Amino acid sequence: MSTIKIAVIPGDGIGKEVIPVGMRALEAAGRKHGVEFEWTEFNWSCETYHQTGRMMPEDGIEQLSKFDAIYLGAVGFPGVPDHISLWGLLLPIRRAFDQYVNLRPVRLFEGVPCPLVGKQPGDIDFYVVRENVEGEYSSIGGIQYEGTEHEIVSQQSLFTRRGTDRIIKYAFDLAQSRAKKHLSSATKSNGIYHSMPYWDGRVAEIAQSYPEVNVDQFHIDILTANFVRMPEFFDVVVGSNLFGDILSDLGPACTGTIAIAPSANINPEKTFPSMFEPVHGSAPDIAGQGIANPLGTIWAGAMMMQHLGLPEMHDSLMQAMESVLREAEHLTPDMGGQANTLALGAAVVAAI
Amino acid sequence: MSTIKIAVIPGDGIGKEVIPVGMRALEAAGRKHGVEFEWTEFNWSCETYHQTGRMMPEDGIEQLSKFDAIYLGAVGFPGVPDHISLWGLLLPIRRAFDQYVNLRPVRLFEGVPCPLVGKQPGDIDFYVVRENVEGEYSSIGGIQYEGTEHEIVSQQSLFTRRGTDRIIKYAFDLAQSRAKKHLSSATKSNGIYHSMPYWDGRVAEIAQSYPEVNVDQFHIDILTANFVRMPEFFDVVVGSNLFGDILSDLGPACTGTIAIAPSANINPEKTFPSMFEPVHGSAPDIAGQGIANPLGTIWAGAMMMQHLGLPEMHDSLMQAMESVLREAEHLTPDMGGQANTLALGAAVVAAI
Ligand SMILES: CC(C)[C@H](C(=O)O)[C@@H](O)C(=O)O
Ligand SMILES: CC(C)[C@H](C(=O)O)[C@@H](O)C(=O)O
Numbered sequence: 001m002s003t004i005k006i007a008v009i010p011g012d013g014i015g016k017e018v019i020p021v022g023m024r025a026l027e028a029a030g031r032k033h034g035v036e037f038e039w040t041e042f043n044w045s046c047e048t049y050h051q052t053g054r055m056m057p058e059d060g061i062e063q064l065s066k067f068d069a070i071y072l073g074a075v076g077f078p079g080v081p082d083h084i085s086l087w088g089l090l091l092p093i094r095r096a097f098d099q100y101v102n103l104r105p106v107r108l109f110e111g112v113p114c115p116l117v118g119k120q121p122g123d124i125d126f127y128v129v130r131e132n133v134e135g136e137y138s139s140i141g142g143i144q145y146e147g148t149e150h151e152i153v154s155q156q157s158l159f160t161r162r163g164t165d166r167i168i169k170y171a172f173d174l175a176q177s178r179a180k181k182h183l184s185s186a187t188k189s190n191g192i193y194h195s196m197p198y199w200d201g202r203v204a205e206i207a208q209s210y211p212e213v214n215v216d217q218f219h220i221d222i223l224t225a226n227f228v229r230m231p232e233f234f235d236v237v238v239g240s241n242l243f244g245d246i247l248s249d250l251g252p253a254c255t256g257t258i259a260i261a262p263s264a265n266i267n268p269e270k271t272f273p274s275m276f277e278p279v280h281g282s283a284p285d286i287a288g289q290g291i292a293n294p295l296g297t298i299w300a301g302a303m304m305m306q307h308l309g310l311p312e313m314h315d316s317l318m319q320a321m322e323s324v325l326r327e328a329e330h331l332t333p334d335m336g337g338q339a340n341t342l343a344l345g346a347a348v349v350a351a352i
Numbered sequence: 353m354s355t356i357k358i359a360v361i362p363g364d365g366i367g368k369e370v371i372p373v374g375m376r377a378l379e380a381a382g383r384k385h386g387v388e389f390e391w392t393e394f395n396w397s398c399e400t401y402h403q404t405g406r407m408m409p410e411d412g413i414e415q416l417s418k419f420d421a422i423y424l425g426a427v428g429f430p431g432v433p434d435h436i437s438l439w440g441l442l443l444p445i446r447r448a449f450d451q452y453v454n455l456r457p458v459r460l461f462e463g464v465p466c467p468l469v470g471k472q473p474g475d476i477d478f479y480v481v482r483e484n485v486e487g488e489y490s491s492i493g494g495i496q497y498e499g500t501e502h503e504i505v506s507q508q509s510l511f512t513r514r515g516t517d518r519i520i521k522y523a524f525d526l527a528q529s530r531a532k533k534h535l536s537s538a539t540k541s542n543g544i545y546h547s548m549p550y551w552d553g554r555v556a557e558i559a560q561s562y563p564e565v566n567v568d569q570f571h572i573d574i575l576t577a578n579f580v581r582m583p584e585f586f587d588v589v590v591g592s593n594l595f596g597d598i599l600s601d602l603g604p605a606c607t608g609t610i611a612i613a614p615s616a617n618i619n620p621e622k623t624f625p626s627m628f629e630p631v632h633g634s635a636p637d638i639a640g641q642g643i644a645n646p647l648g649t650i651w652a653g654a655m656m657m658q659h660l661g662l663p664e665m666h667d668s669l670m671q672a673m674e675s676v677l678r679e680a681e682h683l684t685p686d687m688g689g690q691a692n693t694l695a696l697g698a699a700v701v702a703a704i
Binding site: 082083086154192219252 | 489513
């Protein structure tokens with residue numbers, strides 16, 4: 001019997017509703033496979049911010065560093081400006097633990113109504129590989145002539161060779177391991193003069209070491225259009241922090257609901273804990289109603305197991321999720337059903 | 353009989369195929385309404401670049417400044433890096449002529465198969481108002497430690513009070529003039545620390561002068577998802593240069609084809625000529641086949657007429673386009689038909 005130590009940060013809004021359901025699903029799979037969990041919960045959130053002026057304590061990162069992994073719900077709530085809440089919690093964790101890969105699968109499941117005409121389960125099945133610690137997400141910059149008509153805001157993005165190469169290589173490795181061996185790179189080198197031509201150059205350079213991988217690149221504008229026009233075309237899509245963020249919300253929307261999609265913030269070297277969360281946010285509009293879809297969180301839990309070297313735990317969770325979806329019972333409203341968070345979670349536990 | 357002087361830049365790829373069709377449609381409408389055109393064609397393109405080392409001559413901007421408007425096909429072709437071709441032609445024109453509004457209608461027409469389940473013509477009908485001269489499209493930045501493992505690329509975005517306010521006001525004015533009076537602002541203030549919170553602040557400030565307009569804001573990631581989930585929700589969407597670019601390709605893709613969508617690069621004060629082009633690019637994959645959809649170019653021509661104070665010309669062109677689509681004959685392959693560029697163009701001319 002192995003024991004896994006997980007730091008749990010439910011966070012804000014529906015984060016607090018879906019995380020307990022994810023924990024129950026993981027425990028159910030654990031009972032089957034002889035895995036125990038030691039959960040340590042942190043109430044870091046916008047509420048904490050209102051009380052203490054901080055999203056997490058000063059030694060927050062240090063506290064988290066002792067865990068095998070981090071399981072996060074969602075961060076951000078009206079009343080605290082988004083850049084304060086996110087730069088006070090989610091983004092520093094990604095950076096401090098060098099979780100430079102954000103891996104986000106996009107898949108159309110049997111049982112989930114697809115908003116695109118004529119797409120069948122199996123047609124959509126790709127990964128977005130997102131750079132997760134540098135690029136456009138940057139706090140470098142500032143304002144001059146503040147408060148006057150002449151205000152100028154400067155916002156800087158930084159792309160390093162190390163940061164660019166390692167995410168592109170990760171994406172190539174993933175593409176190489178898949179049947180289609182097809183990598184698409186998101187760019188905008190026609191409009192963004194320095195960073196994006198650089199990105200393209202690194203993709204071209206690294207491609208030479210992967211002769212079996214079929215590579216193409218699309219400007220982000222037409223790439224979003226192509227997600228709608230021909231999602232079946234994609235296999236692995238690699239993008240900068242911002243482009244990956246956009247594509248990994250749009251992709252899941254094309255499969256019926258973004259609430260099913262997981263986000264694995266991975267430190268591949270395992271020097272630091274990795275973090276697993278649903279793609280969706282805190283959803284203030286439905287928070288408190290108990291109708292949030294917990295599947296993104298459960299799938300994130302499955303990815304956590306995979307990362308920790310427990311593929312049979314991963315597979316149990318995925319099979320349970322797939323069978324519940326296939327029966328198209330217990331679906332939450334975002335998937336066209338009437339079930340609530342707990343009912344859908346219970347169905348997954350029962351299926352395990 | 354009034355004569356309109358238009359500078360024509362067919363550009364690259366399918367730009368050269370669709371622009372002549374647009375000219376014929378404009379002439380047909382002109383015969384009906386007593387408007388004559390004086391066309392002056394400029395062969396500025398990637399081909400010119402190969403011959404001369406420049407996309408346009410040094411006095412290109414000065415040459416264009418004498419026209420009532422500019423009619424552009426598409427710029428960019430394999431063999432010339434995109435940042436060279438675009439920063440050598442399209443982007444300097446937008447800037448030199450202070451075409452700070454990029455207005456891009458998104459509409460689902462009767463006769464065009466929609467890729468989204470259950471959407472009817474009329475359901476999708478909104479505008480993307482894109483900032484067109486500053487923001488993320490910036491040549492400020494550079495590279496340090498070039499050619500070494502330590503390369504760092506810095507890319508700067510600039511947002512000015514003047515540039516931000518004027519596009520937001522334009523969008524509010526447009527929303528105010530429409531039945532739904534609904535404005536959605538694209539942001540990413542949770543990840544991009546300086547520019548996007550600034551943008552949100554300006555939207556909030558300017559909103560106070562438009563009490564009748566219903567305002568909301570979405571982070572760009574979920575906004576792209578919402579274009580797929582509920583395109584009927586949107587009325588006017590305002591975004592920065594990059595976000596507007598993305599949304600105005602994605603929006604048209606949700607209406608069946610991006611090739612129908614026009615792009616009006618407007619200098620509202622009419623101090624300088626405005627420029628009208630289709631949203632689509634030079635499409636090297638289908639260039640030379642004669643199957644490009646000319647409707648984006650024709651619609652761009654209609655917007656040019658509107659801008660020049662000739663609404664009856666605009667209406668003639670739009671009605672002709674709508675009637676050809678409604679009959680669902682003469683559709684190009686991108687709309688599921690088999691007609692070629694010239695046949696579709698001829699059908700529009702006949703309908704005028
Ligand atoms: C070609 C490119 C620079 C251009 C842009 O991004 O502005 C195009 O995509 C457009 O939308 O007009
Ligand atoms: C909340 C926000 C900062 C975050 C991001 O953009 O990274 C979220 O959208 C995500 O995709 O994980």
